[in-house]
Amino acid sequence: MNRSSKLAFAAVALGGAAIAALVASTVTAQGGVTIKLACGTVGSQQALCKTAAERWAAKTGNKIEVVPNVASSNERLALFQQQLSAGSSDVDVYQIENIWPGLLADYFVDLKQYVPEATIKEFFPSMIEADTVDGKLVDLPWYGDAGLLYYRKDLLTKYGYKSPPTTWAQLTTMATKIQAGEKKANPNFWGYVWQGAAYEGLTCDALEWVYSHGGGTIVDPKGNVTVNNPQAIAALDMAAKWVGTISPKGVTTYSEEESRGVWQAGNAAFMRNWPYAFPLGNGDTSPIKGKFDVTVLPRGPGATGKNAATFGGHSLSVNRFSKNAKAAADLVVFLTSAESQKERAIVGGYNPSRPSVYKDADVLKASPFLGRLYDVFANAVVRPTTVTATKYPRVSEAFWNAANSVLTGKAKAAAAMSDLENELKRIKGAKW
C-alpha cells in the first residue's frame, strides 16, 4: 500500500465511522422502535386499531405501522402462516382468531415473560385458558364475538309481531310473511340473510344450526366424529329450504360483508351476523338507524333444541421472530387494557375481554346491548379446534363444503353428512 492509497483508506474509514456514529445518534435520539401491527379489516376495526396504536406510539416514543391485511379470515390465516413459517419479522403484532392459537402456537412468544400475572388475571379466565397452549400464553384476548340474530323492530311491529322469534320455525314463518308483504314495494327485499359461502363463516353459521338442533359440534371433545346424526341432517335441511325462499339464492356466496350489505340497505328483515354490525347499522348514514335490535339466535325444535351462538374471539400475539418483542408485548398490553377496550366497545361495539369493562357506566350507556350479550356468551358453542388441533382447517373445510353443497342443492343433507363422516374419519386417521 503506497502513501496516497493509505490516506484514501483512512479517509474512507473515518467517513464510515462518522456515518455510523451519525446513524447511532439518530437512533438513540429517537429512542424508539417501529412496531408493525396486522389488525383486522372488517367493519371499523382497522381505523380503531390504528388510532389506539398511535396513542401508544405517542406515549412511549415508538412508532407504529399498520400492515395492510385481507378481510377473509381464511386468507388471513394462510398469509400469516406463510409469513411465520418463512421466519419473517415483517409483522411484530398479529391479531389472530380464537381458533388459531392451537395452529400457530409455535410461532408466537410466551407472553407470560412480558405480562405481569396480575394483568393476566384481569381477563376472562375462560378466554385466557383458550389462549394457553401447553402452558404457554400465546396471546392476550382482545374482544369476544358471537353469532347474533339481528331483527327489524319496525317491520315486526308492522306485521303484528310483538317479540323476535325464539325458534327457527318461528323465524321462518315471520320472515316469509314480512318478505311477502315487503316484496310488493321492494323486489330486492329478503326475509333472512346470513353467511352461506364456502368458507370459515359458513362453518360458524352451520355449527349454530346443528348445535341448536341438538346435533353436537361436528367432532366431540373426545375426538369422535359425531356429525352424521338425524338432528344435524334436519338442521341442514332447514337451512337448505331457506335458500331461494326467505334468503336470496346468492346467499350461498355471501360472507359477512355481503349479508351486511343487503341488511344495512334495508333489504332484509333478519340477519345473522357478529356484534360489529350493530354500531355500523346505527351509523348516521344508515337507512336502518334505530330500527333494529339484536337477540340470541333461535332454538331448534323439540326437547333437544337450544340456543346457540358460535364463539369467535380475537386476540393479539407477538411474533417469535420479532426484533422488538418487548416493545411489541407492551403494545399488546396497551391495546388490551381496560381503557382501550372501553373505547372499542363504545365506538366499535366490540365485546370486551375484561369483565370490568362491562360494568363501566359509559359503556353501558353507549351500547346497552353489550350487557345483554352476556346471555349470548353463556350459550356460546366453540368450534372443535382444541381436539382437532392442526387438522382443524381440514375439518372446517370439509364441513363448510358439505354444508354448502346441501345449501346449493347439489347434495341431500343425509348423503352429505354420511360423506362428511367418512371424509372426517379419513382426515383424522389414527388420531387427530
Place this chain on the structure above:
Amino acid sequence: MGGIRFQPSSDLTGSRAQREVAVQQSTDIKPVPRVRRFSLAAWRARTAWLFLAPSLLILVLVAAYPLFRTFQLSLFDVSILKFPLQPTWVGFDNYVALFTDPRWWRSVWNTVNFTFFSVFFETVLGLIIALIVHSEFRGRGLVRTAMLVPWAIPGVVSSQMWRWMFNDVYGVINDLLMKLRIITAPVAWLAEPAFVMPAIIAIDVWKTTPFMALILLAGLQGIPKELYEAARVDGASPVQQFWRITWPLLRPSLLVALIFRTLDALRVFDMIYIVAGSQVETISMSIYARQQLISFGSLGYGSAVATGIFLILAMYITAYLVALKVEVK
C-alpha cells in the same frame, strides 16, 4: 432440446473459420468416415457443451433444483405449523394417498374440463377474429389494438370485475338479460352448481381469445398472398381457399398457440380462486395444491400434489411435442 446434433464436417483442410461455417451447414453434407473423426467430433461436442453450459446451469437452478426439492419433500410428512420443522420420512405414502384422494381427482377433472372448453372456444373465436382483422378494412389498426384490451387487464382485476358483474342482486349481467327479456328472474350465476364452471370458462374465453387471435393473425400474415391469387385464378371459392390454403398453412401456428394455451389453462389459479374460492365444483389442481400447502400447511402431501401436477403437465407437453414434430415433418 432433442434437436441438437453434432456432425463432423468433411472439410478438414479448411481454416477454422471455414470449419465453423461448415458446422452450420453440416446437416446438408453427408459425413465421410475419417480417422480423426472421433476426436474432432469430441472437440466440437465439448465446445458446444461449453456454450450451452450457462443456460443449462440456469435451467438446473430454476427448474431442476426446485423440482427435485419438491419431490424430496413429497416423501416426508411435514407440517409448516411446527417450529422448527419436524419432517418424518413416509416414503411413497403421500402418493398412495394422492392416488386414492377423490378431491384430487375432482380437481384434475375440473382442470381438464376447464382447459378443454376454454381452449376450444378460444381457438374457434380466436380464428374467426383473426380472419376478420386479417382482411382489409378501414380502422383495422384500431380494431387490432382494441381487441387486446381484455388480455392486457391483469387476471385478478378482470376476475373480480366479472365476479361483480355476475352478482345475483346487483350484477349487470342479470340486469341486461332481464331488460332483454331473456330471463324473467335474476339468476345466481356463481351459486348455481350448473352455472359456475361455465361462467368461469366464459371469463377465460373473454380474457384469452385476443391472445389466440394474435398468434393466429401472425400465422395468417405468414401465408403468401400469391397462393390466394392463384386460387382465385383457378376459380376456387373462399371456402375452398380456406380449407386448401389457409388451414394447412396455419396449422403449425395453431399448434403452437394450442400448446401455450393448454399449458396456461392447466395451471389456472387466479380466475377460479377469485370467482369461486376453493369450492369442490370448480377447484383446480393449482388451487388444490395451494390449499394443501398453505391452508392446511402440509408441505409433504402438498408437494406430492405439486409433483402430480408436474406429471400431468409433462404428459401434455410430450403429447404436443410429438404432434408438433409430426406436423413439422
